[in-house]
Amino acid sequence: MKRRLRIGLLTHSVRARGGVVHTLELAQALMERGHSVTVMASAEPGEQLFREVDFPVQVLRLPTLTGGLQAQVSQRIDTLVQGLPPLLGAGGFDVLHAQDSLSGNALALLQRDGLAVPPWARTVHHLDVFENPTLMAWQERAWRAADGVACVSDLWTRHFHDVLGYPARRMHNGVNLRRYHIEADSGDTARLAAIGLAPQTGPVCLLVGGVEQRKNSVRLLRAVAHLRRTDPAWADARLVVVGGASMLDHSAAQRAWLDTLAETGLSEGAGQPVLRTGTVSDELMPALMRRAAVVSMPSLMEGFGLAALEGLACGTPVLVSRRPPFTEHFHDSPGVAWCNPEDMASIAAGLQDAVRMPRLAATPRVCLEHSWQRSAALHEDWYVELMTEHRSSTEAARPILTH
Numbered sequence: 521m522k523r524r525l526r527i528g529l530l531t532h533s534v535r536a537r538g539g540v541v542h543t544l545e546l547a548q549a550l551m552e553r554g555h556s557v558t559v560m561a562s563a564e565p566g567e568q569l570f571r572e573v574d575f576p577v578q579v580l581r582l583p584t585l586t587g588g589l590q591a592q593v594s595q596r597i598d599t600l601v602q603g604l605p606p607l608l609g610a611g612g613f614d615v616l617h618a619q620d621s622l623s624g625n626a627l628a629l630l631q632r633d634g635l636a637v638p639p640w641a642r643t644v645h646h647l648d649v650f651e652n653p654t655l656m657a658w659q660e661r662a663w664r665a666a667d668g669v670a671c672v673s674d675l676w677t678r679h680f681h682d683v684l685g686y687p688a689r690r691m692h693n694g695v696n697l698r699r700y701h702i703e704a705d706s707g708d709t710a711r712l713a714a715i716g717l718a719p720q721t722g723p724v725c726l727l728v729g730g731v732e733q734r735k736n737s738v739r740l741l742r743a744v745a746h747l748r749r750t751d752p753a754w755a756d757a758r759l760v761v762v763g764g765a766s767m768l769d770h771s772a773a774q775r776a777w778l779d780t781l782a783e784t785g786l787s788e789g790a791g792q793p794v795l796r797t798g799t800v801s802d803e804l805m806p807a808l809m810r811r812a813a814v815v816s817m818p819s820l821m822e823g824f825g826l827a828a829l830e831g832l833a834c835g836t837p838v839l840v841s842r843r844p845p846f847t848e849h850f851h852d853s854p855g856v857a858w859c860n861p862e863d864m865a866s867i868a869a870g871l872q873d874a875v876r877m878p879r880l881a882a883t884p885r886v887c888l889e890h891s892w893q894r895s896a897a898l899h900e901d902w903y904v905e906l907m908t909e910h911r912s913s914t915e916a917a918r919p920i921l922t923h
Contacts, residue, residue: 593655
């Protein structure tokens with residue numbers, strides 16, 4: 521076995537967001553490879569990590585956040601700058617890995633202020649476009665200061681190479697096949713009934729990620745409303761939207777969602793055509809994936825599209841946008857329907873295609889190829905490279921003493 525590393529993984533939240541799930545799954549896989557792993561995560565007052573884990577998690581408590589987005593981002597970064605040094609000192613880490621811009625900014629500022637920070641990596645799932653120039657500058661600082669950058673898709677790796685002129689590394693996501701699998705668990709029915717999803721004849725269309733512009737939630741809502749009016753097989757269909765715990769401002773998408781509900785005459789709530797659950801328990805997610813007739817990701821932008829991979833692992837057909845990163849890993853996979861995400865009619869047709877597909881009888885190859893174990897092995901090699909390069913550069917910078 522290779523050297524046992526002491527690895528610190530940093531993530532921005534304890535909520536069930538994609539980047540947080542990525543961090544926890546990677547931590548578990550690295551631990552199973554024999555490494556010592558600690559996760560450091562920020563939490564708002566009263567929050568706890570959404571999942572029980574087998575490795576230590578150090579929680580940095582945020583104050584009650586005030587002001588607009590820039591002010592709240594600044595408060596989050598300040599909390600990390602104040603809280604990380606004792607954790608880093610006690611952890612004796614060989615390498616750090618930041619999964620978000622907040623953690624990246626904190627490490628960059630600590631380095632600037634003279635703290636001896638171990639070599640650190642940064643994963644960029646995707647880059648946002650902010651009208652606020654300060655937020656754009658902070659987003660860039662959070663990866664430029666790192667010793668190495670990884671992206672989870674070819675799309676964003678190429679963006680770093682071709683647009684930003686930076687040699688990012690491709691480090692894929694994975695799917696946990698111990699959690700997401702085709703065989704139903706004994707508690708699935710009760711968990712689904714508890715949120716108002718009793719067995720029914722109409723198809724369930726599942727959207728993971730909440731109501732956001734980049735998730736294309738409003739067009740998906742319009743497509744489902746259209747099918748309920750025009751396709752008898754969809755007359756009793758339900759749209760279930762899960763998640764949505766985000767620190768970004770999605771108020772415009774939320775307003776458009778409510779306007780569309782009023783325009784289409786669809787009601788929202790328990791037993792209604794549309795159900796928004798918010799964040800759900802960790803055990804409920806695989807049950808929802810298996811209950812759905814289609815997992816829908818007609819996204820305008822994604823870093824990877826992990827929910828679609830998890831849906832396929834549960835045997836459920838998925839609808840995805842015919843654009844990267846989906847075209848990278850789903851191009852020849854069974855159980856995948858495609859759409860033009862900017863065309864409501866195309867989304868509706870894609871939903872129909874997906875529901876007509878048979879459920880998968882076996883785990884598809886794309887899920888087997890994208891394992892967290894394989895991802896952890898790639899990360900392990902990357903960490904060793906960064907540590908070696910960091911040691912070499914430190915030794916080169918050390919002054920030569922003469923007598």
